[in-house]
Amino acid sequence: MSNQTIRNAVVDALRIASTTLPDDVFNALKAARESETSDLGAAQLDAILENVIIAREASIPMCQDTGLQTFFVDAGVKSPFLAEIREWISAAVVAATSQIPLRPNTVDPFKGTNPGDNSGRFMPFINWDIVDGDEVRITVLPKGSGSENMSALRMLPPGVGLQGIKKAVVEHVVSCQGMPCPPTIVGVGIGGGADIALKLGKKAILRDIGSAHADPQVAAYEREMFELINMSGVGPMGVGGETTCLAVHVEYAYRHPASLPLGILIQCWADRRARVVVQSDGGVEVA
Amino acid sequence: MERRLNLPINESQARELRVGDILFLTGHVFTARDEAHLTMLKMREEGDALPFEPGEMALFHCGPVVRAAGDGWDVIAAGPTTSFRMELFEDRFLEAFAPRIIIGKGGMGDRTQEAMEKVGAVYVHYTGGAGALAAKRIERVEDVYWLDELGMPEAAWIFAVKEFGPLLVTMASDGGNFYKELEPRIAENMKAIAARIDRS
Numbered sequence: 001m002s003n004q005t006i007r008n009a010v011v012d013a014l015r016i017a018s019t020t021l022p023d024d025v026f027n028a029l030k031a032a033r034e035s036e037t038s039d040l041g042a043a044q045l046d047a048i049l050e051n052v053i054i055a056r057e058a059s060i061p062m063c064q065d066t067g068l069q070t071f072f073v074d075a076g077v078k079s080p081f082l083a084e085i086r087e088w089i090s091a092a093v094v095a096a097t098s099q100i101p102l103r104p105n106t107v108d109p110f111k112g113t114n115p116g117d118n119s120g121r122f123m124p125f126i127n128w129d130i131v132d133g134d135e136v137r138i139t140v141l142p143k144g145s146g147s148e149n150m151s152a153l154r155m156l157p158p159g160v161g162l163q164g165i166k167k168a169v170v171e172h173v174v175s176c177q178g179m180p181c182p183p184t185i186v187g188v189g190i191g192g193g194a195d196i197a198l199k200l201g202k203k204a205i206l207r208d209i210g211s212a213h214a215d216p217q218v219a220a221y222e223r224e225m226f227e228l229i230n231m232s233g234v235g236p237m238g239v240g241g242e243t244t245c246l247a248v249h250v251e252y253a254y255r256h257p258a259s260l261p262l263g264i265l266i267q268c269w270a271d272r273r274a275r276v277v278v279q280s281d282g283g284v285e286v287a
Numbered sequence: 288m289e290r291r292l293n294l295p296i297n298e299s300q301a302r303e304l305r306v307g308d309i310l311f312l313t314g315h316v317f318t319a320r321d322e323a324h325l326t327m328l329k330m331r332e333e334g335d336a337l338p339f340e341p342g343e344m345a346l347f348h349c350g351p352v353v354r355a356a357g358d359g360w361d362v363i364a365a366g367p368t369t370s371f372r373m374e375l376f377e378d379r380f381l382e383a384f385a386p387r388i389i390i391g392k393g394g395m396g397d398r399t400q401e402a403m404e405k406v407g408a409v410y411v412h413y414t415g416g417a418g419a420l421a422a423k424r425i426e427r428v429e430d431v432y433w434l435d436e437l438g439m440p441e442a443a444w445i446f447a448v449k450e451f452g453p454l455l456v457t458m459a460s461d462g463g464n465f466y467k468e469l470e471p472r473i474a475e476n477m478k479a480i481a482a483r484i485d486r487s
Contacts, residue, residue, distance in 0.1 A: 043453065044414050051420035055364075064352045064364040064418035101363060103352045104439055114438035146369045146392075146415060167484050174477060177466070179369055179393040181415035228483065233469075233476045237415055238393065239455065240469050270416045 003084060009276045009284040010092030010138060014069065015100050016286065017140050017274035018061040021052050024209040025185075025246070025271045032183055032236070032243035041241020048236070048269055063270045066102040067142035069093045069124040072206065076133035079280055085136060086126060093117075093124045102142075127199070134280035139206060139273060147180040147268040151201075153194055156260040162221065165190060165262055170228045172264050173245065178238015181268035183246045185209065186229065188222075189263035192253035197263035204249035205267045213250055222248045236269075246271075291450070294388075295343040298407035301387040304456050306463035310411055311452035315429065315445060316345040316390065318365075321372055322441035324380050326433055331383045338432055339445060341384040348373060348391035350440030352418070353428065360428040362446065364418030367392040370410070378402035394457055394466045403460050410458035412465075424451045 021029075029052070033045040055062035071089055075082055094117045096102055106120040107113070118124065152172050156164055169188055189200030212219035225248040235241025246269070255261065277285045292300070294314025304310070317339065319327070330337055351365035370391030373380075377395060380386075381402040389395075389408065392415040403409065413421065429445040457465035 040455065043455075047414040047417050047420060047453075051366075051414070051417040054423065055419035058419065060419050060422070061352055061364045062419055063416040064350060064366050064421075065368065065416075066352060066364075101352060101354050103350065103364075107438070114440075116438065144416070149369065163484060163487055166487065167481070170480060170484070171477075174473065174480075177393070177473075178412075178415070179371060181392070224487070228480050231476055231480050231483075233473055237412070238469075239412065239457075239465075240472070268416060 003088065005282070006081070006278055006284055007088045007092045007095065009286050010088055011096045011099060012286045013138070013140050013274040013276045014092065014096040014102070014142070015059070017142050017272040018066050018100055018102060019059050020056045021062065021270065022208070022273060025269070026052060028209045028246040029183070029269060032246065036236070036242050038235055038239070038241035040239040041235040041243070044236035044239055061100065061102065062272070063144060064103060065144035065146065066105065067144045067272070068105055069118055070141045070143055071124055071126045072129070072139040072141065072203065073126055074129050074131045074137040076131055076135045078134035079136045079278070081136055081278055085138070089124060089126060089138065090119065094119055136278040138276040138278070141206065142272050144268055144270065147184065147266045150176045150180040150266045151198065152264040153198055154262040154264070155194065156262055158255070158258065158260040160260065165260070166221070166225055166228070168262055169225055169264055173229050173266065174232040174234055176266065177234055180266040181270070182234060182238060183236055183243045183269050185267040185271050186225070186245050186248045187265035187267065188225070188248060188250045189265070190250065190252040190261070191255035192261060193259070194261050196253055197261035198265065199263070200251040200253060201263035201265035204251040205265055205271070206273060207249045209247045218250050218252070222250050294345055296387050298387070301407045301409055302460045304409045304459055305461065306456050306459050306465045306468070308456040309452065310388070310454040310456065311450045312345055312388065312454065313449050313451070315343065316347045316448055316451065317341060318347045318349040318351060318444040318446070320348060320350050320368055320441050322437045323433065323443040324373055324376055326437070328376060328379060328383060339430070341386050344386065344445070345388040345390055346386040347446070348389070351444055353439060353444065360431070362422045362425045362428060365421045365425060365446070366416050366418035367413045369393050370395050374399055381406045381408055390454060400458055400462070400464060403458060404462055407460050409456050409460060411454035412457045413454050421451070424448055
Protein backbone atom coordinates (compact mmCIF):
# COMPACT_ATOMS: atom_id res chain seq x y z
CA MET A 1 0.00 0.00 0.00
CA SER A 2 1.22 3.45 -0.82
CA ASN A 3 -0.16 6.94 -0.99
CA GLN A 4 -0.08 6.47 -4.75
CA THR A 5 -2.47 3.49 -4.50
CA ILE A 6 -4.98 5.39 -2.45
CA ARG A 7 -4.73 8.52 -4.56
CA ASN A 8 -5.34 6.37 -7.65
CA ALA A 9 -8.34 4.79 -5.95
CA VAL A 10 -9.85 8.24 -5.46
CA VAL A 11 -9.15 9.04 -9.15
CA ASP A 12 -10.93 5.78 -10.05
CA ALA A 13 -13.90 6.77 -7.91
CA LEU A 14 -14.06 10.15 -9.68
CA ARG A 15 -13.92 8.36 -13.05
CA ILE A 16 -16.68 5.92 -12.09
CA ALA A 17 -18.85 8.73 -10.75
CA SER A 18 -18.41 10.96 -13.82
CA THR A 19 -18.83 8.28 -16.48
CA THR A 20 -21.12 5.60 -15.04
CA LEU A 21 -24.51 6.19 -13.51
CA PRO A 22 -25.18 3.99 -10.44
CA ASP A 23 -27.54 1.05 -11.14
CA ASP A 24 -30.27 2.38 -8.87
CA VAL A 25 -30.42 5.63 -10.86
CA PHE A 26 -30.20 3.95 -14.27
CA ASN A 27 -32.98 1.52 -13.36
CA ALA A 28 -35.16 4.34 -12.03
CA LEU A 29 -34.71 6.26 -15.30
CA LYS A 30 -35.57 3.13 -17.32
CA ALA A 31 -38.70 2.60 -15.24
CA ALA A 32 -39.64 6.26 -15.76
CA ARG A 33 -39.25 5.79 -19.53
CA GLU A 34 -41.49 2.72 -19.49
CA SER A 35 -44.25 4.53 -17.63
CA GLU A 36 -43.99 7.85 -19.52
CA THR A 37 -47.16 8.77 -21.41
CA SER A 38 -45.96 12.08 -22.90
CA ASP A 39 -44.15 11.69 -26.25
CA LEU A 40 -41.96 14.71 -25.58
CA GLY A 41 -41.14 13.49 -22.08
CA ALA A 42 -40.35 10.02 -23.41
CA ALA A 43 -38.02 11.54 -26.03
CA GLN A 44 -36.08 13.32 -23.27
CA LEU A 45 -35.72 10.07 -21.31
CA ASP A 46 -34.61 8.24 -24.47
CA ALA A 47 -31.90 10.85 -25.03
CA ILE A 48 -30.82 10.61 -21.39
CA LEU A 49 -30.60 6.80 -21.47
CA GLU A 50 -28.74 6.78 -24.80
CA ASN A 51 -26.35 9.38 -23.43
CA VAL A 52 -25.71 7.34 -20.27
CA ILE A 53 -24.87 4.25 -22.33
CA ILE A 54 -22.52 6.19 -24.66
CA ALA A 55 -20.71 7.69 -21.66
CA ARG A 56 -20.33 4.35 -19.89
CA GLU A 57 -19.07 2.49 -22.97
CA ALA A 58 -16.58 5.20 -23.95
CA SER A 59 -15.65 6.01 -20.33
CA ILE A 60 -16.30 9.72 -20.87
CA PRO A 61 -18.20 12.14 -18.63
CA MET A 62 -21.97 11.76 -19.10
CA CYS A 63 -22.48 15.51 -18.63
CA GLN A 64 -20.19 18.39 -19.58
CA ASP A 65 -20.82 19.90 -16.16
CA THR A 66 -18.63 17.52 -14.21
CA GLY A 67 -19.52 19.50 -11.12
CA LEU A 68 -17.74 20.68 -8.06
CA GLN A 69 -15.96 17.66 -6.63
CA THR A 70 -17.66 17.38 -3.24
CA PHE A 71 -16.51 14.78 -0.75
CA PHE A 72 -18.13 13.21 2.28
CA VAL A 73 -15.63 11.43 4.47
CA ASP A 74 -16.53 9.07 7.31
CA ALA A 75 -13.19 8.90 9.07
CA GLY A 76 -12.83 6.02 11.52
CA VAL A 77 -11.07 7.33 14.62
CA LYS A 78 -8.74 4.32 14.65
CA SER A 79 -7.65 4.61 11.01
CA PRO A 80 -3.88 5.09 10.69
CA PHE A 81 -4.39 7.35 7.64
CA LEU A 82 -6.29 10.33 9.04
CA ALA A 83 -3.39 12.71 8.46
CA GLU A 84 -3.18 11.88 4.74
CA ILE A 85 -6.81 11.95 3.61
CA ARG A 86 -6.96 15.60 2.63
CA GLU A 87 -3.78 15.34 0.62
CA TRP A 88 -4.98 12.18 -1.23
CA ILE A 89 -8.22 13.83 -2.17
CA SER A 90 -6.66 17.10 -3.33
CA ALA A 91 -4.03 15.32 -5.42
CA ALA A 92 -6.62 12.94 -6.86
CA VAL A 93 -8.87 15.79 -8.03
CA VAL A 94 -6.01 17.50 -9.88
CA ALA A 95 -4.92 14.20 -11.48
CA ALA A 96 -8.51 13.25 -12.40
CA THR A 97 -9.12 16.64 -14.03
CA SER A 98 -6.51 15.93 -16.71
CA GLN A 99 -6.91 12.12 -16.88
CA ILE A 100 -10.69 11.64 -17.18
CA PRO A 101 -10.92 14.62 -18.14
CA LEU A 102 -13.11 16.78 -15.91
CA ARG A 103 -14.10 20.34 -16.73
CA PRO A 104 -12.10 22.83 -14.67
CA ASN A 105 -14.91 24.32 -12.61
CA THR A 106 -13.29 26.29 -9.79
CA VAL A 107 -13.32 30.07 -10.15
CA ASP A 108 -11.96 32.74 -7.81
CA PRO A 109 -15.05 34.82 -6.95
CA PHE A 110 -12.98 38.00 -6.58
CA LYS A 111 -10.52 37.71 -9.45
CA GLY A 112 -12.62 35.63 -11.86
CA THR A 113 -9.65 33.38 -12.58
CA ASN A 114 -9.83 29.60 -13.06
CA PRO A 115 -6.73 27.61 -12.03
CA GLY A 116 -7.65 24.92 -14.58
CA ASP A 117 -7.36 21.89 -12.30
CA ASN A 118 -10.39 22.08 -9.97
CA SER A 119 -8.25 23.26 -7.07
CA GLY A 120 -8.64 26.49 -5.11
CA ARG A 121 -9.43 27.93 -1.71
CA PHE A 122 -11.46 25.27 0.22
CA MET A 123 -11.65 23.19 -2.98
CA PRO A 124 -12.24 20.29 -3.25
CA PHE A 125 -14.58 20.69 -0.28
CA ILE A 126 -14.56 17.87 2.26
CA ASN A 127 -17.42 17.22 4.69
CA TRP A 128 -15.97 15.35 7.67
CA ASP A 129 -17.66 12.95 10.04
CA ILE A 130 -15.61 11.25 12.71
CA VAL A 131 -16.99 7.73 13.18
CA ASP A 132 -16.11 4.59 15.16
CA GLY A 133 -13.83 1.95 13.70
CA ASP A 134 -10.64 1.86 11.67
CA GLU A 135 -11.94 2.38 8.10
CA VAL A 136 -12.10 5.57 6.07
CA ARG A 137 -15.08 5.81 3.71
CA ILE A 138 -14.78 8.51 1.06
CA THR A 139 -17.90 9.32 -0.97
CA VAL A 140 -17.65 11.65 -3.95
CA LEU A 141 -20.62 13.60 -5.27
CA PRO A 142 -19.68 15.57 -8.41
CA LYS A 143 -22.68 17.88 -8.40
CA GLY A 144 -23.44 20.15 -11.32
CA SER A 145 -24.55 23.73 -10.89
CA GLY A 146 -27.83 23.52 -12.84
CA SER A 147 -29.37 21.59 -9.98
CA GLU A 148 -27.29 23.19 -7.22
CA ASN A 149 -28.55 26.64 -8.29
CA MET A 150 -32.08 25.42 -7.51
CA SER A 151 -31.26 24.81 -3.82
CA ALA A 152 -33.38 26.64 -1.29
CA LEU A 153 -33.41 27.44 2.39
CA ARG A 154 -36.63 28.26 4.22
CA MET A 155 -36.71 29.33 7.86
CA LEU A 156 -40.33 28.38 8.44
CA PRO A 157 -42.41 29.36 11.44
CA PRO A 158 -42.74 26.11 13.42
CA GLY A 159 -46.54 26.51 13.46
CA VAL A 160 -46.77 25.44 9.81
CA GLY A 161 -45.76 21.95 10.90
CA LEU A 162 -45.12 18.96 8.67
CA GLN A 163 -47.91 20.06 6.35
CA GLY A 164 -46.17 23.41 5.80
CA ILE A 165 -42.86 21.72 5.04
CA LYS A 166 -44.52 19.45 2.51
CA LYS A 167 -46.15 22.44 0.82
CA ALA A 168 -42.89 24.42 0.70
CA VAL A 169 -40.95 21.49 -0.79
CA VAL A 170 -43.51 20.63 -3.45
CA GLU A 171 -44.10 24.26 -4.47
CA HIS A 172 -40.38 24.91 -4.72
CA VAL A 173 -39.56 21.83 -6.78
CA VAL A 174 -42.46 22.46 -9.16
CA SER A 175 -41.52 26.14 -9.55
CA CYS A 176 -38.04 25.08 -10.73
CA GLN A 177 -39.67 23.38 -13.73
CA GLY A 178 -37.02 22.12 -16.18
CA MET A 179 -34.08 24.05 -14.78
CA PRO A 180 -32.55 21.44 -12.44
CA CYS A 181 -32.67 18.78 -15.24
CA PRO A 182 -35.53 16.56 -14.05
CA PRO A 183 -36.31 13.84 -13.27
CA THR A 184 -34.49 14.80 -10.09
CA ILE A 185 -33.70 13.41 -6.68
CA VAL A 186 -34.91 15.81 -3.99
CA GLY A 187 -32.99 15.96 -0.72
CA VAL A 188 -34.93 17.49 2.17
CA GLY A 189 -33.13 18.50 5.35
CA ILE A 190 -35.27 19.42 8.33
CA GLY A 191 -34.21 20.92 11.65
CA GLY A 192 -30.91 21.90 13.21
CA GLY A 193 -29.97 25.40 12.03
CA ALA A 194 -29.85 26.96 8.57
CA ASP A 195 -26.51 25.39 7.61
CA ILE A 196 -27.42 22.03 9.17
CA ALA A 197 -30.72 21.76 7.26
CA LEU A 198 -28.91 22.33 3.96
CA LYS A 199 -26.16 19.87 4.79
CA LEU A 200 -28.67 17.20 5.83
CA GLY A 201 -30.53 17.75 2.57
CA LYS A 202 -27.35 17.21 0.59
CA LYS A 203 -26.45 14.09 2.55
CA ALA A 204 -29.96 12.74 1.96
CA ILE A 205 -29.26 12.81 -1.80
CA LEU A 206 -26.50 10.23 -1.29
CA ARG A 207 -28.99 7.50 -0.36
CA ASP A 208 -29.83 4.93 -3.04
CA ILE A 209 -33.05 5.44 -4.98
CA GLY A 210 -35.58 2.91 -3.74
CA SER A 211 -34.28 3.02 -0.19
CA ALA A 212 -36.67 4.27 2.46
CA HIS A 213 -35.83 6.22 5.59
CA ALA A 214 -35.32 3.92 8.58
CA ASP A 215 -38.14 5.63 10.49
CA PRO A 216 -41.50 4.50 8.98
CA GLN A 217 -43.16 7.88 9.65
CA VAL A 218 -40.37 9.68 7.75
CA ALA A 219 -40.46 7.05 4.98
CA ALA A 220 -44.21 7.61 4.51
CA TYR A 221 -43.61 11.37 4.44
CA GLU A 222 -40.97 10.92 1.72
CA ARG A 223 -43.37 8.81 -0.31
CA GLU A 224 -46.14 11.40 0.03
CA MET A 225 -43.90 14.23 -1.27
CA PHE A 226 -42.68 12.00 -4.13
CA GLU A 227 -46.27 11.41 -5.25
CA LEU A 228 -47.24 15.07 -4.91
CA ILE A 229 -44.29 16.33 -6.98
CA ASN A 230 -45.07 13.79 -9.71
CA MET A 231 -48.69 14.98 -9.85
CA SER A 232 -47.37 18.31 -11.20
CA GLY A 233 -46.86 17.26 -14.82
CA VAL A 234 -43.54 19.16 -15.11
CA GLY A 235 -42.02 15.95 -16.45
CA PRO A 236 -38.59 15.02 -17.82
CA MET A 237 -36.54 18.18 -18.55
CA GLY A 238 -39.66 20.25 -17.89
CA VAL A 239 -41.30 19.40 -21.24
CA GLY A 240 -44.32 17.82 -19.54
CA GLY A 241 -44.81 14.25 -18.41
CA GLU A 242 -45.31 11.78 -15.61
CA THR A 243 -41.93 11.76 -13.87
CA THR A 244 -40.63 14.99 -12.37
CA CYS A 245 -38.65 13.35 -9.57
CA LEU A 246 -37.20 9.87 -9.10
CA ALA A 247 -37.15 10.06 -5.30
CA VAL A 248 -37.53 12.32 -2.28
CA HIS A 249 -35.13 11.64 0.57
CA VAL A 250 -35.52 13.26 3.98
CA GLU A 251 -32.99 13.65 6.76
CA TYR A 252 -33.64 15.51 9.98
CA ALA A 253 -32.12 16.83 13.17
CA TYR A 254 -33.84 18.08 16.30
CA ARG A 255 -34.68 21.77 16.10
CA HIS A 256 -34.87 24.85 18.31
CA PRO A 257 -38.46 25.34 19.62
CA ALA A 258 -38.71 28.65 17.73
CA SER A 259 -37.12 27.46 14.46
CA LEU A 260 -38.09 25.15 11.64
CA PRO A 261 -35.23 25.24 9.15
CA LEU A 262 -35.88 23.51 5.84
CA GLY A 263 -33.12 22.83 3.32
CA ILE A 264 -34.17 21.77 -0.17
CA LEU A 265 -31.42 20.28 -2.33
CA ILE A 266 -32.05 19.11 -5.85
CA GLN A 267 -29.93 16.57 -7.70
CA CYS A 268 -30.26 16.36 -11.48
CA TRP A 269 -30.93 13.02 -13.21
CA ALA A 270 -27.13 12.61 -13.53
CA ASP A 271 -26.96 11.49 -9.90
CA ARG A 272 -23.27 10.68 -9.94
CA ARG A 273 -21.63 9.19 -6.88
CA ALA A 274 -18.93 6.68 -6.00
CA ARG A 275 -17.16 5.49 -2.89
CA VAL A 276 -13.69 4.47 -1.77
CA VAL A 277 -13.18 2.44 1.41
CA VAL A 278 -9.68 2.41 2.89
CA GLN A 279 -9.10 -0.41 5.40
CA SER A 280 -6.70 -0.04 8.30
CA ASP A 281 -4.21 -2.39 6.59
CA GLY A 282 -4.21 -0.16 3.51
CA GLY A 283 -6.54 -2.35 1.46
CA VAL A 284 -8.69 -0.26 -0.88
CA GLU A 285 -12.11 -0.91 -2.43
CA VAL A 286 -13.73 1.33 -5.02
CA ALA A 287 -17.42 1.13 -5.91
CA MET B 288 -42.60 19.07 -37.96
CA GLU B 289 -39.09 17.69 -38.34
CA ARG B 290 -36.68 19.97 -40.19
CA ARG B 291 -33.09 19.40 -41.25
CA LEU B 292 -31.44 22.78 -41.62
CA ASN B 293 -28.08 23.87 -42.96
CA LEU B 294 -26.59 26.83 -41.12
CA PRO B 295 -26.63 29.74 -41.55
CA ILE B 296 -30.35 30.34 -41.92
CA ASN B 297 -31.77 33.76 -42.75
CA GLU B 298 -34.44 35.80 -40.98
CA SER B 299 -37.34 34.53 -43.07
CA GLN B 300 -36.31 30.89 -42.49
CA ALA B 301 -36.15 31.59 -38.75
CA ARG B 302 -39.59 33.20 -38.84
CA GLU B 303 -41.07 30.05 -40.40
CA LEU B 304 -40.11 27.93 -37.38
CA ARG B 305 -42.84 27.11 -34.87
CA VAL B 306 -43.05 25.77 -31.34
CA GLY B 307 -43.03 21.96 -31.51
CA ASP B 308 -40.76 21.75 -34.58
CA ILE B 309 -37.87 19.31 -34.18
CA LEU B 310 -34.61 20.54 -35.73
CA PHE B 311 -31.41 18.81 -36.78
CA LEU B 312 -28.67 21.31 -37.59
CA THR B 313 -25.65 21.00 -39.86
CA GLY B 314 -23.06 23.77 -40.01
CA HIS B 315 -21.41 25.87 -37.34
CA VAL B 316 -22.39 26.65 -33.78
CA PHE B 317 -20.55 28.78 -31.22
CA THR B 318 -20.73 28.28 -27.48
CA ALA B 319 -21.31 31.24 -25.20
CA ARG B 320 -22.20 31.39 -21.55
CA ASP B 321 -22.26 34.43 -19.26
CA GLU B 322 -18.69 35.61 -19.80
CA ALA B 323 -18.50 35.15 -23.57
CA HIS B 324 -21.78 37.08 -23.99
CA LEU B 325 -20.41 39.94 -21.91
CA THR B 326 -17.07 39.90 -23.74
CA MET B 327 -18.73 40.10 -27.16
CA LEU B 328 -21.19 42.80 -26.09
CA LYS B 329 -18.34 44.88 -24.68
CA MET B 330 -16.37 44.53 -27.92
CA ARG B 331 -19.40 45.66 -29.90
CA GLU B 332 -19.94 48.67 -27.62
CA GLU B 333 -16.30 49.66 -27.98
CA GLY B 334 -16.44 49.27 -31.74
CA ASP B 335 -14.03 46.32 -31.89
CA ALA B 336 -14.49 43.73 -34.63
CA LEU B 337 -15.36 40.22 -33.49
CA PRO B 338 -13.07 37.39 -34.66
CA PHE B 339 -16.09 35.48 -36.02
CA GLU B 340 -19.60 36.29 -37.18
CA PRO B 341 -22.16 35.12 -34.57
CA GLY B 342 -25.07 35.77 -36.95
CA GLU B 343 -23.76 33.04 -39.27
CA MET B 344 -23.95 30.35 -36.59
CA ALA B 345 -26.31 28.95 -33.99
CA LEU B 346 -25.64 30.14 -30.44
CA PHE B 347 -25.16 27.22 -28.04
CA HIS B 348 -25.45 27.81 -24.29
CA CYS B 349 -22.76 25.30 -23.39
CA GLY B 350 -19.57 24.99 -21.39
CA PRO B 351 -17.96 21.90 -22.90
CA VAL B 352 -15.33 19.45 -21.72
CA VAL B 353 -12.60 19.46 -24.39
CA ARG B 354 -9.18 17.85 -24.49
CA ALA B 355 -6.13 18.99 -26.43
CA ALA B 356 -5.32 16.51 -29.21
CA GLY B 357 -2.35 17.24 -31.44
CA ASP B 358 -2.81 20.71 -32.92
CA GLY B 359 -6.51 20.72 -32.17
CA TRP B 360 -9.12 19.65 -29.67
CA ASP B 361 -11.39 16.70 -28.99
CA VAL B 362 -14.85 17.43 -27.65
CA ILE B 363 -15.55 15.01 -24.81
CA ALA B 364 -18.92 16.25 -23.52
CA ALA B 365 -20.97 19.22 -24.64
CA GLY B 366 -24.58 19.38 -23.47
CA PRO B 367 -26.53 22.59 -22.85
CA THR B 368 -26.25 24.75 -19.75
CA THR B 369 -29.14 26.52 -17.99
CA SER B 370 -30.17 29.29 -20.38
CA PHE B 371 -31.96 31.49 -17.91
CA ARG B 372 -28.69 32.91 -16.60
CA MET B 373 -28.29 34.66 -19.95
CA GLU B 374 -31.70 36.35 -19.65
CA LEU B 375 -29.85 39.34 -18.18
CA PHE B 376 -28.34 40.28 -21.55
CA GLU B 377 -29.64 37.95 -24.28
CA ASP B 378 -32.00 40.58 -25.66
CA ARG B 379 -29.08 42.96 -26.23
CA PHE B 380 -27.05 40.11 -27.72
CA LEU B 381 -29.83 39.21 -30.16
CA GLU B 382 -30.19 42.80 -31.27
CA ALA B 383 -26.43 43.21 -31.69
CA PHE B 384 -25.62 39.94 -33.51
CA ALA B 385 -28.90 38.28 -34.55
CA PRO B 386 -28.04 34.60 -34.15
CA ARG B 387 -31.15 32.91 -35.59
CA ILE B 388 -31.15 29.85 -33.35
CA ILE B 389 -30.35 29.69 -29.64
CA ILE B 390 -29.72 26.18 -28.26
CA GLY B 391 -30.06 25.68 -24.52
CA LYS B 392 -32.06 24.10 -21.76
CA GLY B 393 -34.80 25.29 -19.43
CA GLY B 394 -36.10 28.17 -21.56
CA MET B 395 -35.71 31.93 -21.24
CA GLY B 396 -37.79 34.91 -20.16
CA ASP B 397 -39.96 37.62 -21.65
CA ARG B 398 -37.13 39.97 -22.59
CA THR B 399 -35.48 37.32 -24.75
CA GLN B 400 -38.82 36.32 -26.27
CA GLU B 401 -39.53 39.93 -27.26
CA ALA B 402 -36.07 40.31 -28.79
CA MET B 403 -36.54 37.06 -30.76
CA GLU B 404 -39.84 38.38 -32.11
CA LYS B 405 -38.18 41.64 -33.14
CA VAL B 406 -35.01 40.13 -34.64
CA GLY B 407 -36.44 36.88 -36.03
CA ALA B 408 -34.95 34.03 -34.00
CA VAL B 409 -35.98 30.89 -32.11
CA TYR B 410 -34.97 29.15 -28.92
CA VAL B 411 -34.56 25.38 -29.04
CA HIS B 412 -34.37 22.92 -26.18
CA TYR B 413 -31.74 20.21 -26.02
CA THR B 414 -31.81 17.48 -23.38
CA GLY B 415 -29.95 18.76 -20.32
CA GLY B 416 -26.92 16.77 -19.30
CA ALA B 417 -26.79 14.77 -22.53
CA GLY B 418 -23.17 15.82 -22.98
CA ALA B 419 -21.76 12.57 -24.37
CA LEU B 420 -24.60 12.26 -26.89
CA ALA B 421 -24.11 15.86 -28.06
CA ALA B 422 -20.36 15.36 -28.44
CA LYS B 423 -21.00 12.53 -30.90
CA ARG B 424 -22.71 14.97 -33.27
CA ILE B 425 -19.87 17.48 -33.15
CA GLU B 426 -17.51 16.77 -36.02
CA ARG B 427 -14.66 19.03 -35.03
CA VAL B 428 -13.55 22.14 -33.19
CA GLU B 429 -12.94 24.90 -35.74
CA ASP B 430 -11.57 27.45 -33.30
CA VAL B 431 -11.73 28.81 -29.79
CA TYR B 432 -11.69 32.40 -28.55
CA TRP B 433 -10.86 33.90 -25.15
CA LEU B 434 -9.75 30.53 -23.75
CA ASP B 435 -6.91 32.00 -21.69
CA GLU B 436 -8.98 34.83 -20.27
CA LEU B 437 -12.21 32.95 -19.56
CA GLY B 438 -11.21 29.30 -19.11
CA MET B 439 -12.60 26.18 -20.77
CA PRO B 440 -16.28 26.42 -19.75
CA GLU B 441 -16.72 30.14 -20.52
CA ALA B 442 -14.66 30.43 -23.72
CA ALA B 443 -16.36 30.70 -27.14
CA TRP B 444 -15.83 27.38 -28.94
CA ILE B 445 -16.68 27.11 -32.63
CA PHE B 446 -17.96 23.63 -33.48
CA ALA B 447 -18.72 22.10 -36.86
CA VAL B 448 -21.82 19.97 -36.27
CA LYS B 449 -23.68 17.45 -38.36
CA GLU B 450 -27.34 16.55 -37.79
CA PHE B 451 -27.08 18.11 -34.34
CA GLY B 452 -30.30 17.33 -32.49
CA PRO B 453 -33.05 16.51 -31.86
CA LEU B 454 -33.71 20.12 -30.87
CA LEU B 455 -37.24 21.07 -29.84
CA VAL B 456 -38.36 24.61 -30.71
CA THR B 457 -39.86 25.97 -27.47
CA MET B 458 -39.83 29.74 -28.15
CA ALA B 459 -40.56 31.14 -31.60
CA SER B 460 -40.59 34.52 -33.33
CA ASP B 461 -44.40 34.50 -33.67
CA GLY B 462 -44.69 34.70 -29.88
CA GLY B 463 -45.23 30.96 -29.46
CA ASN B 464 -43.89 29.77 -26.11
CA PHE B 465 -43.98 26.11 -25.13
CA TYR B 466 -43.31 26.87 -21.43
CA LYS B 467 -46.20 29.35 -21.23
CA GLU B 468 -48.48 26.78 -22.88
CA LEU B 469 -47.47 24.22 -20.25
CA GLU B 470 -47.99 26.61 -17.32
CA PRO B 471 -51.83 26.47 -17.12
CA ARG B 472 -51.66 22.65 -17.05
CA ILE B 473 -49.16 22.72 -14.23
CA ALA B 474 -51.20 25.39 -12.40
CA GLU B 475 -54.27 23.16 -12.70
CA ASN B 476 -52.32 20.21 -11.31
CA MET B 477 -51.06 22.40 -8.46
CA LYS B 478 -54.67 22.96 -7.36
CA ALA B 479 -55.14 19.20 -6.93
CA ILE B 480 -51.79 19.02 -5.15
CA ALA B 481 -52.73 21.85 -2.77
CA ALA B 482 -56.07 20.19 -2.03
CA ARG B 483 -54.33 16.92 -1.15
CA ILE B 484 -51.85 18.74 1.10
CA ASP B 485 -54.69 20.58 2.85
CA ARG B 486 -56.40 17.26 3.58
CA SER B 487 -53.24 15.74 5.05
